[in-house]
Amino acid sequence: MNTNTQTLYTVTVYSENHVGLLTQISNIFTRRFINIESLTVSASAMKGVHKFTITCYCDEKLIEKLVRQIEKKIDVLTAYCYVDDEIISREIALFKVTTETLMANNAIESMVNRYNAKIIEVNSLYTVIEKTGGKAEIQQLFGELEPFGILQFVRSGSVSITRSKYEHLSDVTMC
Amino acid sequence: MDNKESVSGSVSLMKSLMEEGTDTVFGYPGGQIIPVFDALFDYRQKLKHILVRHEQGAVHAAQGYSRASGKTGVVLVTSGPGATNTVTGIADAMIDSTPIVVITGQVVSPLLGTDAFQEVDIVGISQPVTKWSYQVRRADEIAWAVAQAFYIASSGRPGPVLLDFTKDAQVAMTNHHYEKCTSIRSYLPVPKIDRNSVWQAAELINSAQKPLALVGQGVEIGRAEQELIEFLEKAQIPAAWTLLGASVMPFDHPLNKGMLGMHGNLAPNLKTNECDVLVAIGMRFDDRVIGDVNSYATQAKIIHFDIDPAEVGKNVDVDVPVLGDVKETLPAVAKLLRQADHDDWIESFNTVNGEEYDKVIVNEIYCQGEHIAMGEAVRIVSEKTDNSAIIVTDVGQNQMMAARYSKRRFPRSFISSGGLGTMGFGLPAAIGAKIARPDRTVCLFCGDGGIQMCIQELGTVMQSNVKIKIIVLNNRYLGMVRQWQEMFFNKRYSETPMLNPDFVKIADAYRIKGRKVTKREELEEAVAEMLEHNGAYLLVVDVEKKGMVLPMIPPGMDASNIIMEK
Ligand SMILES: Cc1ncc(C[n+]2csc(CCOP(=O)(O)OP(=O)(O)O)c2C)c(N)n1
Ligand SMILES: [Mg+2]
Numbered sequence: 001m002n003t004n005t006q007t008l009y010t011v012t013v014y015s016e017n018h019v020g021l022l023t024q025i026s027n028i029f030t031r032r033f034i035n036i037e038s039l040t041v042s043a044s045a046m047k048g049v050h051k052f053t054i055t056c057y058c059d060e061k062l063i064e065k066l067v068r069q070i071e072k073k074i075d076v077l078t079a080y081c082y083v084d085d086e087i088i089s090r091e092i093a094l095f096k097v098t099t100e101t102l103m104a105n106n107a108i109e110s111m112v113n114r115y116n117a118k119i120i121e122v123n124s125l126y127t128v129i130e131k132t133g134g135k136a137e138i139q140q141l142f143g144e145l146e147p148f149g150i151l152q153f154v155r156s157g158s159v160s161i162t163r164s165k166y167e168h169l170s171d172v173t174m175c
Numbered sequence: 176m177d178n179k180e181s182v183s184g185s186v187s188l189m190k191s192l193m194e195e196g197t198d199t200v201f202g203y204p205g206g207q208i209i210p211v212f213d214a215l216f217d218y219r220q221k222l223k224h225i226l227v228r229h230e231q232g233a234v235h236a237a238q239g240y241s242r243a244s245g246k247t248g249v250v251l252v253t254s255g256p257g258a259t260n261t262v263t264g265i266a267d268a269m270i271d272s273t274p275i276v277v278i279t280g281q282v283v284s285p286l287l288g289t290d291a292f293q294e295v296d297i298v299g300i301s302q303p304v305t306k307w308s309y310q311v312r313r314a315d316e317i318a319w320a321v322a323q324a325f326y327i328a329s330s331g332r333p334g335p336v337l338l339d340f341t342k343d344a345q346v347a348m349t350n351h352h353y354e355k356c357t358s359i360r361s362y363l364p365v366p367k368i369d370r371n372s373v374w375q376a377a378e379l380i381n382s383a384q385k386p387l388a389l390v391g392q393g394v395e396i397g398r399a400e401q402e403l404i405e406f407l408e409k410a411q412i413p414a415a416w417t418l419l420g421a422s423v424m425p426f427d428h429p430l431n432k433g434m435l436g437m438h439g440n441l442a443p444n445l446k447t448n449e450c451d452v453l454v455a456i457g458m459r460f461d462d463r464v465i466g467d468v469n470s471y472a473t474q475a476k477i478i479h480f481d482i483d484p485a486e487v488g489k490n491v492d493v494d495v496p497v498l499g500d501v502k503e504t505l506p507a508v509a510k511l512l513r514q515a516d517h518d519d520w521i522e523s524f525n526t527v528n529g530e531e532y533d534k535v536i537v538n539e540i541y542c543q544g545e546h547i548a549m550g551e552a553v554r555i556v557s558e559k560t561d562n563s564a565i566i567v568t569d570v571g572q573n574q575m576m577a578a579r580y581s582k583r584r585f586p587r588s589f590i591s592s593g594g595l596g597t598m599g600f601g602l603p604a605a606i607g608a609k610i611a612r613p614d615r616t617v618c619l620f621c622g623d624g625g626i627q628m629c630i631q632e633l634g635t636v637m638q639s640n641v642k643i644k645i646i647v648l649n650n651r652y653l654g655m656v657r658q659w660q661e662m663f664f665n666k667r668y669s670e671t672p673m674l675n676p677d678f679v680k681i682a683d684a685y686r687i688k689g690r691k692v693t694k695r696e697e698l699e700e701a702v703a704e705m706l707e708h709n710g711a712y713l714l715v716v717d718v719e720k721k722g723m724v725l726p727m728i729p730p731g732m733d734a735s736n737i738i739m740e741k
């Protein structure tokens with residue numbers, strides 16, 4: 001996909017916790033041929049209210065249309081979209097390398113320290129490194145680890161919080 | 176009133192429907208919905224059931240019923256194939272904002288997900304084409320779910336709702352207690368009116384020299400026909416209508432300047448690109464109306480009245496959105512409007528439309544050719560019903576001819592499948608319309624192709640004695656496709672000629688009176704006979720095989736490319 005002219009948007013959706021909503025929301029993206037980069041769903045700070053965090057590359061006009069289309073769904077309380085500097089986002093990534101490479105020299109260990117990552121499991125065969133951070137930072141660590149051989153790699157979708165004081169939803173749940 | 180009593184889920188459903196004022200249900204029974212039909216047997220005096228011949232027909236009939244009456248149409252079908260047969264109608268109701276509630280049976284809940292006999296994930300299938308779709312698995316949920324369904328279907332921008340009832344929910348006992356739904360916290364049906372945009376819209380209109388209003392079905396849905404007239408008259412704004420807005424304004428109102436879009440009238444289409452302020456009211460800028468987006472009304476400031484925020488800026492950029500119910504927003508803006516005089520501008524529409532009349536219309540409606548023209552038949556039916564009938568159409572040339580050449584005096588008098596263009600819509604929709612409005616004459620125009628897509632509903636006409644007037648405009652072609660082939664595909668008529676049955680004999684087999692007309696001299700008299708007959712009637716009019724709907728703006732082009740003659 002050509003992402004040059006497009007911005008990475010983060011869409012947050014608050015909804016009732018009803019079955020089947022995930023497909024309804026993702027359909028809105030697929031109908032317009034927009035690839036979802038990442039998606040997480042979890043409980044929000046409010047009881048019974050679920051929060052979706054969706055990231056995708058899109059242009060401004062289209063993302064606004066998509067957000068209105070999402071809000072139109074009966075079980076959706078509200079939806080917003082943000083660009084990167086309006087939110088704080090984190091992903092978590094796990095890397096598996098052989099313990100042998102870890103032991104061979106201290107390159108990996110110093111990398112782990114430099115990146116503020118953690119070694120969360122070591123055994124005779126493999127070592128698992130956990131890194132929480134921004135998308136770019138994780139990508140960078142991946143780049144540095146790759147020459148040593150990565151056995152397995154997994155990353156979560158991003159979770160985000162706005163830079164404003166309250167969860168946006170407070171204005172709608174009361175009605 | 177303590178209306179708590181222990182009843183079966185099916186009885187709870189009957190009671191709930193009656194609480195919502197339902198008096199007619201269009202349906203077809205089957206294994207997974209038998210308990211509901213069993214309960215219906217006891218309620219059949221109050222809840223009239225119309226047995227259709229195919230579930231698609233049930234949905235279109237419910238749509239016709241709703242469009243003619245403004246009430247929510249109700250459909251009752253079984254699981255599996257019964258449910259999937261409703262999907263086309265549901266999609267049609269979605270895109271044309273028609274309130275219907277479709278009730279499907281479902282296998283018992285322990286069997287869900289096991290590929291049980293006649294199990295289909297109808298909630299999943301229907302979700303993209305419904306406003307709301309929900310599976311009811313417990314009898315205790317029924318009253319709540321029905322209340323939600325009717326509220327969602329009919330409020331705000333209306334649309335179809337599907338309720339899928341597992342068989343165990345239909346038979347289990349429940350303490351029935353009904354409460355109407357009046358709000359849902361995650362759903363705002365009518366946006367709050369923004370005073371500022373009301374003021375801005377009025378300012379723009381007050382400053383306009385050449386305003387033009389585009390009127391859609393939203394005005395009819397909002398029952399704001401009178402408010403619209405007052406609005407237009409005060410500021411003297413000429414108006415044009417979309418296909419679905421064809422009966423919003425009386426045909427003889429001096430500000431009614433005709434139809435928009437691909438086969439619309441010349442003046443409104445050309446003047447869309449000439450006006451200085453475009454006032455869209457309850458319409459959604461469909462591509463069949465706008466043609467080429469990039470050259471559409473670029474000179475004009477655009478005001479958009481709509482109830483659905485997702486429509487604003489969806490297809491064209493809007494300068495002033497006026498969100499809310501037109502019943503409220505139109506008077507709110509009208510109050511701020513100054514009396515205006517745009518006589519020359521208004522008159523200029525008549526000149527341009529006059530050109531169309533001379534070049535196109537007169538030859539169509541007073542045809543001199545060897546064969547009867549479609550427009551001629553439509554004009555005669557319209558005249559002989561004093562332009563007061565409910566006109567229902569199928570899809571194709573017949574539809575465009577019916578829209579162009581019938582006239583409507585009253586609201587809710589033009590019922591057609593607009594957004595989806597569903598062939599087969601007409602016959603069942605006409606049945607539904609007549610059942611909703613037995614006091615009115617209902618005339619269906621359909622093609623020889625379209626009538627055969629739901630022809631089985633002649634059985635419904637017979638069994639329920641539905642006195643509709645069916646006019647088959649028989650050109651022995653899938654005419655609209657043939658027209659495109661003639662114009663854009665080098666006259667290569669690939670799979671569009673039709674070998675048709677004897678429609679009059681088919682009608683006769685269903686005990687419906689029928690007649691075929693091939694000669695112009697017989698036409699008026701045959702139409703009169705059809706209208707005088709106390710009962711359903713099928714009139715086959717053999718028309719010119721290679722007739723064309725003109726004018727035509729080729730798809731994706733702007734109005735200056737309009738084609739006026741063959
Ligand atoms: C269900 C469905 N299938 C196919 C089409 C495509 N289509 C649009 S108009 C048309 C021709 C209709 O022929 P007929 O019913 O004879 O009407 P006419 O145009 O000749 O008046 C076709 C095939 C459609 N709109 N709907
Ligand atoms: Mg035909």
